Amino acid sequence: MQSLSHLFEWSQNTWLANAIHGSTWLFPAIETAHILGLTVLLGTVLAIDLRLLNLVMPNYRVSLLAKNLAPWTWTGLAVSVLTGVPMLCSEALKCYGNDAFRAKMVILLMAIVFHVTAFRRVTSEGAKIAPAWGRLTAVLSLALWYGVGVTGRAIGFI
Amino acid sequence: MRLLGFVQWLQQTAWATAFRESTLAYPIVEGIHLLALSASVGLIAICDLRLMGIALTTRPASEVLKYLRSGSLIGFTVMFASGALLFAAAAEKCYYNEWFRLKVLLLFLAGVNALVFNLTVYRNITAWDVAGVPPLAARRAGLFSLILWALVIVAGRTTAYNL
Numbered sequence: 435m436q437s438l439s440h441l442f443e444w445s446q447n448t449w450l451a452n453a454i455h456g457s458t459w460l461f462p463a464i465e466t467a468h469i470l471g472l473t474v475l476l477g478t479v480l481a482i483d484l485r486l487l488n489l490v491m492p493n494y495r496v497s498l499l500a501k502n503l504a505p506w507t508w509t510g511l512a513v514s515v516l517t518g519v520p521m522l523c524s525e526a527l528k529c530y531g532n533d534a535f536r537a538k539m540v541i542l543l544m545a546i547v548f549h550v551t552a553f554r555r556v557t558s559e560g561a562k563i564a565p566a567w568g569r570l571t572a573v574l575s576l577a578l579w580y581g582v583g584v585t586g587r588a589i590g591f592i
Numbered sequence: 593m594r595l596l597g598f599v600q601w602l603q604q605t606a607w608a609t610a611f612r613e614s615t616l617a618y619p620i621v622e623g624i625h626l627l628a629l630s631a632s633v634g635l636i637a638i639c640d641l642r643l644m645g646i647a648l649t650t651r652p653a654s655e656v657l658k659y660l661r662s663g664s665l666i667g668f669t670v671m672f673a674s675g676a677l678l679f680a681a682a683a684e685k686c687y688y689n690e691w692f693r694l695k696v697l698l699l700f701l702a703g704v705n706a707l708v709f710n711l712t713v714y715r716n717i718t719a720w721d722v723a724g725v726p727p728l729a730a731r732r733a734g735l736f737s738l739i740l741w742a743l744v745i746v747a748g749r750t751t752a753y754n755l
Contacts, residue, residue, distance in 0.1 A: 462749065473637065477637055480631055481660060493651075503648075587627075
């Protein structure tokens with residue numbers, strides 16, 4: 435853990451972190467882009483999960499919907515991560531000791547792993563999955579991704 | 593001036609004061625506002641992309657819009673209710689905040705855009721329902737909606753920084 439705290443300390447003194455510290459509008463601008471990215475990420479995940487729960491577009495094949503929305507989900511995630519990293523650099527030491535941040539990173543990792551394993555399997559072409567498993571996958575997917583949102587919002591409050 | 597009187601009264605009501613001074617309720621409502629926003633705007637963005645002929649083009653536009661707009665409306669209701677609470681807590685500051693005024697204007701424009709779409713090109717959706725790329729009026733409505741909602745988020749986030 436010692437080396438991890440050194441990494442956080444180092445990142446807070448990089449040119450990127452200094453650029454953000456030296457600007458009044460850069461952090462808000464990056465945070466706004468972060469919210470736009472997470473909106474696309476959560477919106478597309480929500481649409482597929484609602485389909486798995488059989489609440490929307492019953493005639494739209496799950497695998498086709500998931501395939502069509504996947505590029506948007508990954509784009510939203512990429513924007514969120516690429517804007518998240520500079521925000522983290524600029525207040526790395528604060529985040530290091532922040533329980534909400536630590537929880538967010540754990541849940542984010544779980545959400546991504548779940549997304550490329552169970553979620554991918556349930557939404558893949560020709561998947562033979564009982565509807566109940568589809569619904570459970572949707573509930574877990576929503577809990578994980580919205581968990582990332584909740585803990586992310588909490589970083590600034592604790 | 594009557595509007596100013598109203599926001600001052602609103603902010604000083606007992607419940608708005610209690611909400612403003614709460615340590616837990618305020619951040620929770622703000623979190624709900626953000627997550628409801630991601631649901632509402634996220635689902636609307638998918639509808640917009642379908643109208644623009646960019647995403648989900650293999651399915652009828654009516655199918656995508658029918659379900660995802662309903663879902664979005666639920667998200668919008670939660671977002672509006674939580675937003676109203678957040679507004680009440682800082683009503684007078686919001687009144688004088690130029691970013692908040694811009695946000696209200698943008699929300700109004702997004703509403704007008706949706707209304708115009710519903711009253712015009714949406715009415716003969718059967719004519720272009722299965723077309724991968726909808727007519728210009730529908731594509732334009734989708735693009736306007738996407739831009740306006742993104743700007744609502746920008747103005748909303750900036751409002752919070754300037755309160």
